[in-house]
Amino acid sequence: MSSLVASNEEKFLRKKFSDYYSSSAVAVRGLEKREFGFGGWEKKIEFRHLSFRNETELRARLVAEAPLYISHSVAYYEFPDERPMPRKNWEGSDLIFDLDAEGHSCGKFTCQECLDRVKADAIKLIEEFLLPDFGFSKSELAVNFSGSRGYHVHVVSDAIYDIDREARREIADYVSGTGLSFERLFWNEGKKFYGPAPTQGGFGGKFARAFVAKLSDDSFATSIARKLKKPEEREKLKGAIERGNWDNIGIANRERKLSEKFEEMKLTMAGRIDANVTADTSKLIRMPDSIHGGSGFAAKRLSSPDAISTFEPMRSAPVFGSAPLRVKATETVPALNIRDFSFGPFGAGEVRELPEACAIYLLCKKAAILA
Amino acid sequence: MEIVSSYVERAEDRVREAIISGKVKKVPALSDAQEEELALYAIARMIVSCAANRYLINRYAVAEAKKTSDYLSSDSSAHPDYVDAVAAEFGIRFEKAGAQFLVPLGKYLTYTPRSTDYKLANREVAGGKVKVNSHERVRMLEEAVKKKIERELPIRASFPAEVKASGARVLALLPKLEANVVKVGQENYPPCVRRMIEELALNVNLPHTARVALGIYLVKAGLPTDKIMEIFRGAPDFSEKTTRYQVEYLRTKNYSMPSCSTMDSYGVCVAECRCGTPLNYRANVHGRALKKEEEEGKK
Numbered sequence: 001m002s003s004l005v006a007s008n009e010e011k012f013l014r015k016k017f018s019d020y021y022s023s024s025a026v027a028v029r030g031l032e033k034r035e036f037g038f039g040g041w042e043k044k045i046e047f048r049h050l051s052f053r054n055e056t057e058l059r060a061r062l063v064a065e066a067p068l069y070i071s072h073s074v075a076y077y078e079f080p081d082e083r084p085m086p087r088k089n090w091e092g093s094d095l096i097f098d099l100d101a102e103g104h105s106c107g108k109f110t111c112q113e114c115l116d117r118v119k120a121d122a123i124k125l126i127e128e129f130l131l132p133d134f135g136f137s138k139s140e141l142a143v144n145f146s147g148s149r150g151y152h153v154h155v156v157s158d159a160i161y162d163i164d165r166e167a168r169r170e171i172a173d174y175v176s177g178t179g180l181s182f183e184r185l186f187w188n189e190g191k192k193f194y195g196p197a198p199t200q201g202g203f204g205g206k207f208a209r210a211f212v213a214k215l216s217d218d219s220f221a222t223s224i225a226r227k228l229k230k231p232e233e234r235e236k237l238k239g240a241i242e243r244g245n246w247d248n249i250g251i252a253n254r255e256r257k258l259s260e261k262f263e264e265m266k267l268t269m270a271g272r273i274d275a276n277v278t279a280d281t282s283k284l285i286r287m288p289d290s291i292h293g294g295s296g297f298a299a300k301r302l303s304s305p306d307a308i309s310t311f312e313p314m315r316s317a318p319v320f321g322s323a324p325l326r327v328k329a330t331e332t333v334p335a336l337n338i339r340d341f342s343f344g345p346f347g348a349g350e351v352r353e354l355p356e357a358c359a360i361y362l363l364c365k366k367a368a369i370l371a
Numbered sequence: 372m373e374i375v376s377s378y379v380e381r382a383e384d385r386v387r388e389a390i391i392s393g394k395v396k397k398v399p400a401l402s403d404a405q406e407e408e409l410a411l412y413a414i415a416r417m418i419v420s421c422a423a424n425r426y427l428i429n430r431y432a433v434a435e436a437k438k439t440s441d442y443l444s445s446d447s448s449a450h451p452d453y454v455d456a457v458a459a460e461f462g463i464r465f466e467k468a469g470a471q472f473l474v475p476l477g478k479y480l481t482y483t484p485r486s487t488d489y490k491l492a493n494r495e496v497a498g499g500k501v502k503v504n505s506h507e508r509v510r511m512l513e514e515a516v517k518k519k520i521e522r523e524l525p526i527r528a529s530f531p532a533e534v535k536a537s538g539a540r541v542l543a544l545l546p547k548l549e550a551n552v553v554k555v556g557q558e559n560y561p562p563c564v565r566r567m568i569e570e571l572a573l574n575v576n577l578p579h580t581a582r583v584a585l586g587i588y589l590v591k592a593g594l595p596t597d598k599i600m601e602i603f604r605g606a607p608d609f610s611e612k613t614t615r616y617q618v619e620y621l622r623t624k625n626y627s628m629p630s631c632s633t634m635d636s637y638g639v640c641v642a643e644c645r646c647g648t649p650l651n652y653r654a655n656v657h658g659r660a661l662k663k664e665e666e667e668g669k670k
C-alpha cells in the first residue's frame with residue numbers, strides 16, 4: 001500500500017502533469033464506451049471501471065487528479081463502469097500489438113539500442129504482417145510510442161471488431177509463428193515433394209519469396225548446393241520455385257537444408273510481441289498522448305504509421321521542456337540524452353541542475369529526489 | 372399458439388435422438404418434406420428451450436450443426452448455391468479461387484475449430500483473406516450453425532403446455548448423464564487442468580487442442596481410461612466410442628505433455644505457475660512450499 005502522505009516528488013509530478021493536461025487536448029476514439037484506469041506513485045492501475053461521457057469530462061478529471069498513469073480499455077462496452085466485467089456488456093475491441101524491449105538486459109534506463117530494435121520490430125509488424133497478410137489499410141492503424149521503450153499498434157477495423165480472445169490469440173500466434181510447422185509448408189506425397197510458390201499467402205509464400213531473393217547472394221546459394229555457384233543453375237532453380245516446383249531441384253538433404261534456411265531467415269516475430277496483450281479483449285492500455293508516469297514522456301501518437309521510421313522517442317516524446325530543475329541522484333545515473341541534452345554518468349548523492357525534461361525523467365524513474 | 376401434437380411428438384423424437392446419439396436424421400433437401408422439416412426444427416428449438424439446460428442445448432446444437440454439414444457436403448455438388456445461401460445467413464462470403472475459396476480473416480477465425488489443421492500460422496493468408504478448401508468451407512458453416520444455436524437458445528418465451536411437457540421429458544433423460552461428472556483428486560492438479568475439467572463439467576465445448584492436452588495429462592497422472600472417460604462425458608459432442616478410442620490412442624502413443632508456452636498458445640493457460648510444463652506443477656508447488664518451510668524454520 002502507498003503511504004498516506006504523498007512524497008514531495010509525487011506532489012511535484014502531479015502538479016506538472018495537471019498543468020500539462022490543462023493545456024493540451026485529449027482525443028480518444030469511442031471515449032464514452034471505454035473503461036478507464038488511473039495509476040499513481042505505487043501502482044500503474046490503482047482505480048479502474050471509470051468512465052466518462054465526453055472529452056471535457058475526462059480532461060477535467062485529469063486536471064483535478066493528475067493521475068501518473070492513464071489507461072483505457074481496448075474494448076468498447078455498453079456500460080463501461082459496471083462491474084463485474086460481464087455486466088459491462090462487451091461490444092468489441094481494437095486489436096492491439098504491444099512491442100516492448102522488455103527482456104533486453106539494459107536495465108531500468110532507456111537505451112538507444114533497445115529503442116531502435118523495437119522500432120524495427122514495429123515496422124516489420126506493419127509492413128510484413130498487418131498490411132500485406134491481414135489486409136488492414138494504413139488508415140485502420142494507429143501507432144503510438146508506449147511512453148517507456150516500446151510501441152503500441154492499435155488496429156481499429158470492422159474486420160476484427162468483435163472477434164473473441166481465441167481468434168485474437170490465433171492472430172498473435174501467426175505473427176509469432178507459434179504452432180507453425182515446416183511439414184505443412186513442405187511435404188511429400190507419393191514420390192513427389194511439394195512446397196510453396198512465391199505468389200502464395202502466409203509463411204509459405206514469405207519463405208519462397210525470401211528464398212528466391214537470397215539466391216542472388218553467393219554464400220547463401222553455395223550453402224545450399226555447390227552447383228549453384230553457376231549463374232545458369234541459379235536461374236534454373238529460381239524458375240522452378242517461381243512455378244512452385246520444389247521437386248527434382250537437385251539439392252541433397254533438401255528437407256533439412258530448407259528447414260535450416262527457414263529458421264535462419266527469421267520470418268516470424270517470435271518473442272517480439274506480447275501475445276497476452278493481443279489476446280486480451282478487456283486489456284487496459286496506455287491512453288495515447290497521456291504522460292507515462294515512469295518516464296515523464298508522452299505515449300505519443302504518430303501522425304501516420306509511416307511516421308514511425310523518423311520518430312525519435314528521446315527527442316520527441318518528453319513532455320517537459322528546458323527550464324532548469326535541481327535534483328539529487330539516489331542511485332547511479334548512466335550517460336543519457338534527452339531532448340538533445342546529454343547528461344550523466346554521475347553517482348548517487350550527486351546534485352545536478354538539469355533541464356526539466358531530464359530531471360523529471362529521473363524523478364519518474366525514482367532515481368532522484370528534488371534538491 | 373396451436374401446435375399439432377403429432378408434430379410435437381416428432382420434434383421430441385428429434386431432440387431425443389440428438390441427445391442420445393448426437394445425430395439428427397437427414398431429410399432430403401428441397402422435397403415436400405421441407406416445410407414440415409422447418410416446423411419440426413422450430414418446435415425442437417422450443418422443446419430444448421423449455422428444458423433450459425446448457426448441456427442439452429450444446430449437445431443439440433452439435434447434432435443440428437452436423438446435419439447441416441451433411442446436407443451441404445452431399446448436396447453441394449448438385450446445388451452449389453446452397454452453400455452460398457447458408458454462408459450468407461452468417462454474413463460470410465466465400466470468394467472462389469481456383470478449386471478453393473477465400474474467406475475474410477475475421478470470419479475464418481470465428482468459424483473454424485481451434486485445431487492444428489486450422490492453425491492460422493500454417494495457412495495461406497494474404498490481403499485479409501484465408502484460403503480454404505470445399506470441405507473446410509462446409510466445416511466452417513457447421514461451426515456457424517452450432518454457435519448460432521448455442522447463442523440463441525434457450526428462447527425465453529412462454530410455450531404451450533404440450534411443448535413444456537415435452538421439455539420436461541427430455542430433461543428427464545439427463546440426470547443419468549450428468550451425475551457422471553466426476554470429482555477426482557483435483558486439488559493437486561495445475562490450474563489449467565482444473566479449469567478444463569471444470570469447463571467440461573459445465574458442458575463447454577473445449578477446443579480439440581485443449582482436449583488432447585487434458586487427455587495426455589490425465590493419462591500421465593495415472594488415471595484409468597474409465598475415469599478419464601467420465602471427465603470427458605461432459606463434452607457436448609461426447610461420443611463413448613470415439614473418446615475411448617482417442618484416450619487409448621494417447622496412451623499407446625505416449626505423447627509428451629505440451630509445455631506451458633504451448634498450453635498458453637492454445638489459450639488454456641490460466642496462471643503463471645512457472646513450471647515449464649503442467650506435469651511439473653505438483654512437484655514445483657510442493658517443492659517450493661517445502662523450501663519455504665525450511666527457510667522459515669532456519670530463521
